[in-house]
């Protein structure tokens with residue numbers, strides 16, 4: 001039995017973990033083992049990457065198979081990491097078209113969660129750039145899926161949380177970049193309305209993300225620092241290294257921090273310092289290396305341990321534009337009132353995505369890390385209810401707590417997804433702790 005908890009380490013889960021050393025073995029395991037899902041680097045926060053009965057470690061499927069520099073299409077096995085893709089292709093002038101906030105994720109995990117980056121409102125999700133994928137099914141078939149071949153299965157697999165089969169390999173597009181530096185502009189929003197206005201600007205940069213001080217209240221509720229970014233041109237870079245290597249010698253959190261260290265006081269102090277330091281850079285432009293812009297948390301190994309042994313929950317919701325500001329204000333108000341604020345609270349703009357179960361929709365998404373405690377659960381269900389009432393939904397790759405009801409209310413293609421799973425004969429065969437909890 002292995003510890004199979006997600007990145008949030010709540011809920012604590014363990015179970016049998018098998019490893020596949022090549023794509024044939026992964027296909028064979030998918031056909032043989034019931035109640036299975038594949039697992040990448042376990043960066044989903046909750047229970048998505050834990051099989052109901054069996055979990056298949058797919059990280060040894062780590063070969064890059066082909067690359068066409070004309071089209072930027074890379075073909076890779078599902079366990080290849082984003083970190084490896086960037087370290088091989090950035091020095092050649094290519095960068096992935098969508099990246100999440102950590103590079104320690106796999107190709108299979110990025111497709112199954114249909115991950116979004118800071119540019120999703122402009123460039124779409126990772127799944128939008130997948131040309132085709134090979135999927136192993138429990139009936140021993142291995143099928144190629146694309147927008148033209150097995151199109152329904154393709155749409156269900158992108159964002160399908162591993163519940164349609166095991167992704168063995170995929171071909172996806174990278175984009176050309178001239179440098180590995182980002183031209184970053186910091187904007188300051190004194191409250192939520194300003195933050196929403198800045199994020200919704202039509203002339204917005206390619207990459208945008210707002211960090212919110214969750215504990216600010218009254219007229220400062222929702223005060224934020226907004227980071228905008230563009231890939232820098234060689235002329236804008238002062239360093240000799242056009243493609244800097246990522247920071248090495250990462251600092252780390254060696255052990256679980258005691259729970260008392262993270263309380264409303266320490267979070268408030270951290271937020272105050274962070275906001276004030278950032279506010280001094282209002283409208284300043286800096287040229288920063290790619291890793292600190294896209295993956296700031298990757299600089300601290302095991303940072304999830306700061307939340308202590310009980311772990312934490314990341315709650316991420318998206319709310320359609322018409323109600324976004326009002327609902328976000330209500331959510332922030334309730335969180336601030338309960339004093340369960342987090343170091344990490346980010347707001348981003350999203351656009352619709354193409355997977356049947358993809359998370360993004362037109363609107364604003366708020367992600368909040370909160371230390372786990374029993375008293376958090378009623379607060380999260382209140383927030384979930386507000387979100388779905390406003391026509392929004394919660395992100396499955398972050399989810400550990402929502403009910404089957406709020407899930408069903410948020411995902412309009414759920415019936416189609418269920419039918420497709422039934423027709424394929426994968427219901428119950430491809431199954432995770434998340435699918436069991438949500439009645440999938």
Ligand SMILES: Cc1cc2nc3c(=O)[nH]c(=O)nc-3n(C[C@H](O)[C@H](O)[C@H](O)COP(=O)(O)OP(=O)(O)OC[C@H]3O[C@@H](n4cnc5c(N)ncnc54)[C@H](O)[C@@H]3O)c2cc1C
Pocket residue numbers: 007037038039040041042043044045048049050058078079099100101102104105106107108109110112113114115116117160161162163165166167168297397398432
């Ligand atoms: C610090 C941090 C920041 C993040 N930022 C973002 C962000 O900005 N945007 C965003 O969208 N996400 C974000 N995430 C979430 C993360 O990108 C996703 O959870 C991603 O799926 C993790 O990839 P993984 O390889 O670790 O997959 P796992 O966590 O191991 O698995 C995630 C899901 O993918 C499925 N899966 C994995 N491999 C396969 C396969 N070969 N075949 C079929 N299914 C498979 C699993 O069954 C599971 O359902 C972040 C996570 C962290 C920890």
